[in-house]
Amino acid sequence: MAIREKVFNTIVSCFKRHGAETIDTPVFELKETLTGKYGEDSKLIYDLKDQGGELLSLRYDLTVPFARFLAMNKISNIKRYHIAKVYRRDNPAMTRGRYREFYQCDFDIAGHYDPMIPDAECLRIVSEILGELDLGDFHIKVNDRRILDGMFAVCGVPDDKFRTICSTVDKLDKMCWEDVKNEMVKEKGLSEEAADMIGQYVTVRLLEDPKMSQSKQACAGLSDMKQLFSYLELFQVTDKVVFDLSLARGLDYYTGVIYEAMLGPAGAEESLSVGSVAGGGRYDGLVGMFDPKGRAVPCVGVSIGVERIFSILEQKAEAEKVRTTEVQVLVASAQKNLLEERLRLVTELWNAGIKAESMFKKNPKLLSQLQHCEESGIPLVAILGEQELKNGMVKLRTVATREEVRDSCVCVCVCNSLIAIKSRQC
Amino acid sequence: MAIREKVFNTIVSCFKRHGAETIDTPVFELKETLTGKYGEDSKLIYDLKDQGGELLSLRYDLTVPFARFLAMNKISNIKRYHIAKVYRRDNPAMTRGRYREFYQCDFDIAGHYDPMIPDAECLRIVSEILGELDLGDFHIKVNDRRILDGMFAVCGVPDDKFRTICSTVDKLDKMCWEDVKNEMVKEKGLSEEAADMIGQYVTVRLLEDPKMSQSKQACAGLSDMKQLFSYLELFQVTDKVVFDLSLARGLDYYTGVIYEAMLGPAGAEESLSVGSVAGGGRYDGLVGMFDPKGRAVPCVGVSIGVERIFSILEQKAEAEKVRTTEVQVLVASAQKNLLEERLRLVTELWNAGIKAESMFKKNPKLLSQLQHCEESGIPLVAILGEQELKNGMVKLRTVATREEVRDSCVCVCVCNSLIAIKSRQC
Numbered sequence: 001m002a003i004r005e006k007v008f009n010t011i012v013s014c015f016k017r018h019g020a021e022t023i024d025t026p027v028f029e030l031k032e033t034l035t036g037k038y039g040e041d042s043k044l045i046y047d048l049k050d051q052g053g054e055l056l057s058l059r060y061d062l063t064v065p066f067a068r069f070l071a072m073n074k075i076s077n078i079k080r081y082h083i084a085k086v087y088r089r090d091n092p093a094m095t096r097g098r099y100r101e102f103y104q105c106d107f108d109i110a111g112h113y114d115p116m117i118p119d120a121e122c123l124r125i126v127s128e129i130l131g132e133l134d135l136g137d138f139h140i141k142v143n144d145r146r147i148l149d150g151m152f153a154v155c156g157v158p159d160d161k162f163r164t165i166c167s168t169v170d171k172l173d174k175m176c177w178e179d180v181k182n183e184m185v186k187e188k189g190l191s192e193e194a195a196d197m198i199g200q201y202v203t204v205r206l207l208e209d210p211k212m213s214q215s216k217q218a219c220a221g222l223s224d225m226k227q228l229f230s231y232l233e234l235f236q237v238t239d240k241v242v243f244d245l246s247l248a249r250g251l252d253y254y255t256g257v258i259y260e261a262m263l264g265p266a267g268a269e270e271s272l273s274v275g276s277v278a279g280g281g282r283y284d285g286l287v288g289m290f291d292p293k294g295r296a297v298p299c300v301g302v303s304i305g306v307e308r309i310f311s312i313l314e315q316k317a318e319a320e321k322v323r324t325t326e327v328q329v330l331v332a333s334a335q336k337n338l339l340e341e342r343l344r345l346v347t348e349l350w351n352a353g354i355k356a357e358s359m360f361k362k363n364p365k366l367l368s369q370l371q372h373c374e375e376s377g378i379p380l381v382a383i384l385g386e387q388e389l390k391n392g393m394v395k396l397r398t399v400a401t402r403e404e405v406r407d408s409c410v411c412v413c414v415c416n417s418l419i420a421i422k423s424r425q426c
Numbered sequence: 427m428a429i430r431e432k433v434f435n436t437i438v439s440c441f442k443r444h445g446a447e448t449i450d451t452p453v454f455e456l457k458e459t460l461t462g463k464y465g466e467d468s469k470l471i472y473d474l475k476d477q478g479g480e481l482l483s484l485r486y487d488l489t490v491p492f493a494r495f496l497a498m499n500k501i502s503n504i505k506r507y508h509i510a511k512v513y514r515r516d517n518p519a520m521t522r523g524r525y526r527e528f529y530q531c532d533f534d535i536a537g538h539y540d541p542m543i544p545d546a547e548c549l550r551i552v553s554e555i556l557g558e559l560d561l562g563d564f565h566i567k568v569n570d571r572r573i574l575d576g577m578f579a580v581c582g583v584p585d586d587k588f589r590t591i592c593s594t595v596d597k598l599d600k601m602c603w604e605d606v607k608n609e610m611v612k613e614k615g616l617s618e619e620a621a622d623m624i625g626q627y628v629t630v631r632l633l634e635d636p637k638m639s640q641s642k643q644a645c646a647g648l649s650d651m652k653q654l655f656s657y658l659e660l661f662q663v664t665d666k667v668v669f670d671l672s673l674a675r676g677l678d679y680y681t682g683v684i685y686e687a688m689l690g691p692a693g694a695e696e697s698l699s700v701g702s703v704a705g706g707g708r709y710d711g712l713v714g715m716f717d718p719k720g721r722a723v724p725c726v727g728v729s730i731g732v733e734r735i736f737s738i739l740e741q742k743a744e745a746e747k748v749r750t751t752e753v754q755v756l757v758a759s760a761q762k763n764l765l766e767e768r769l770r771l772v773t774e775l776w777n778a779g780i781k782a783e784s785m786f787k788k789n790p791k792l793l794s795q796l797q798h799c800e801e802s803g804i805p806l807v808a809i810l811g812e813q814e815l816k817n818g819m820v821k822l823r824t825v826a827t828r829e830e831v832r833d834s835c836v837c838v839c840v841c842n843s844l845i846a847i848k849s850r851q852c
Binding site: 001002004005016017019020021022023026047048051053058085087089109111113114117118121124128231234236324325326339343344350351353355356357361362 | 428443445453472511515539540550661751753769782783
């Protein structure tokens with residue numbers, strides 16, 4: 001949790017730097033709100049038992065609840081972030097940070113704006129966060145659903161198979177082309193020729209192909225892609241972003257730009273071990289599905305996959321000891337019968353806003369008090385003794401060296417049985 | 427959410443000042459973990475649908491999951507806080523901050539310690555938090571389950587009716603004595619004499635009664651209560667805490683000291699409108715219920731009822747405008763065709779860690795840019811114009827007065843078409 005808190009702080013700072021506010025939505029949604037939004041993955045949704053009243057499910061992501069929230073509250077533009085848990089009845093893989101309950105950190109921009117500016121800002125945000133978290137090299141793949149759909153049309157994929165073929169193409173980062181083709185042809189009934197053509201495009205990346213230029217969709221996607229990269233240049237992130245025609249993303253609701261961030265340099269295979277650490281895209285049709293009049297609110301957003309990031313940082317942290325509390329000083333006693341004096345002093349420290357504790361025993365041994373400091377990383381110990389109390393003093397020691405602190409920020413004075421703490425500037 | 431964030435920050439700061447670390451547990455628990463822990467309120471538990479695998483329920487509070495966590499991980503002492511949502515299929519009362527999904531902010535101390543020291547610290551924490559949140563006057567009622575049980579025994583309540591009579595006594599803050607007595611006698615089958623005797627004790631507060639001194643339990647409770655108040659004196663909170671024999675608390679698992687914080691001065695009736703804003707107590711038997719060998723870990727804790735606090739602070743805040751974002755400066759332009767320059771400048775601001783935004787339009791009107799600042803409370807606007815760009819300058823204005831900022835912390839320099847931001851000390 002100590003590591004997680006740091007990661008959340010980095011992410012929230014970035015979201016706030018980009019002017020986002022935060023919202024909260026319930027952990028459950030009406031079952032019907034989630035139905036038909038996630039394609040093949042809908043089977044992974046957790047349902048609540050019917051105990052009378054509405055049929056409810058646990059949220060599967062934060063995007064659909066966000067779209068439902070916008071439509072319900074008739075909000076047509078907002079920049080918001082939301083950090084919360086989502087639920088999937090999937091097979092967990094603990095070492096890779098895949099759980100059934102996991103955090104998502106989402107940033108989304110809703111509203112009618114000039115093309116590609118908010119999209120570029122989302123990519124800038126991914127780049128800022130992954131850079132600040134110090135996870136080593138990373139790269140962000142981008143593509144556009146319109147380019148993919150244009151390519152599918154050119155290759156002869158029937159319209160009603162676009163989304164399901166898209167979700168097969170998405171598996172290219174985990175499966176070889178042969179297996180992907182097999183799934184297209186044998187499971188999804190695509191013709192062998194169409195599959196081979198798709199293979200040509202996504203593996204050889206035939207963007208300048210004359211057939212592609214016949215697809216209006218693909219052309220719109222490609223021209224927006226150029227615009228996007230010009231903004232990315234201004235946002236100073238072009239070194240991190242690569243166009244990748246094989247990127248497809250699994251979810252149904254994307255309508256334009258899509259992206260996915262991977263650790264490792266572009267093209268490196270070792271990045272496969274953690275998979276993507278962030279992903280998102282444009283979904284201009286989702287809010288309209290929840291609006292009674294079908295009013296559309298264009299949206300683009302990104303979700304940071306913090307669980308994978310946690311698991312990387314937790315492995316890194318195993319070597320060093322991570323403190324789980326922030327206590328600055330332990331109030332200890334060297335002799336017996338000083339409980340009252342300890343409690344009085346710790347109270348003064350709390351009054352002064354200092355993080356302090358004292359052991360809950362009437363007569364703890366000095367050694368066990370010092371051991372507690374060492375175990376939980378408390379840097380300072382204020383030791384009460386009868387002699388010191390008589391002299392109106394408290395000795396403050398650095399736990400690591402046992403040396404008395406003379407030049408400390410915290411000055412402890414005991415005068416006339418009244419103990420006072422004064423903070424003074426170093 | 428902006429108000430909530432402030433409340434959470436105050437609460438977390440206090441928990442950390444008292445040396446707590448934080449833990450996280452899943453939103454669902456095995457159904458059997460929750461069974462038999464909440465007495466009459468168990469009917470309010472949300473269950474998940476049986477989709478194969480374990481039978482799960484949504485957590486009802488954070489205390490039972492904490493006890494389960496301690497037993498599973500064989501932790502015998504910890505000071506932890508946990509801020510998370512819990513779920514109850516109850517009738518919501520929105521204006522009073524009663525929802526089916528709501529936050530709890532729990533602080534608990536687990537471990538074998540000398541009596542009443544951790545209990546007193548919990549009361550100190552409630553007092554610190556309610557004081558810092560600036561909610562006006564408040565008071566904390568305390569009692570002890572052993573005193574209540576001793577009283578029940580003295581009054582002739584059969585052992586197996588202690589908990590259910592206890593939960594009826596707990597309703598004394600919402601119902602008059604006649605109705606409480608009625609429930610005891612007619613619904614729960616207690617004799618009229620026993621009910622009348624209880625009434626005497628809880629309404630007249632007959633603590634010094636000779637019959638009470640015959641009950642070992644009550645005596646132990648009363649002597650610990652004296653000890654507790656001596657520690658509360660050292661912790662400087664006796665002015666906030668009152669002993670109240672009619673305090674019972676609804677939950678089954680308490681075994682010792684119990685407490686509940688109410689807004690308003692002690693004895694005032696208007697405090698009833700929001701009810702309690704914090705509550706807790708000692709539960710020494712709960713962890714043992716989850717340990718295969720029944721090993722007990724004594725615990726004491728407190729839960730802050732933040733939803734009620736939110737609803738009070740939200741009502742207060744309705745008069746003043748609350749900012750929902752933290753943007754410091756909007757990068758605007760006075761002329762057309764300056765999108766690139768705006769994006770370049772906002773990038774430099776982000777690079778410098780400054781919270782900044784620019785509108786997502788290619789050519790926004792200056793007026794609409796200034797309106798956006800006013801609506802969302804952005805204090806500064808950096809205005810780009812062709813003349814200024816030629817001179818290598820950006821004008822920084824205070825939005826409220828439209829005046830140029832000369833002595834600002836942020837100094838914006840544009841030189842050779844390269845825009846740089848330098849922070850300088852005020």
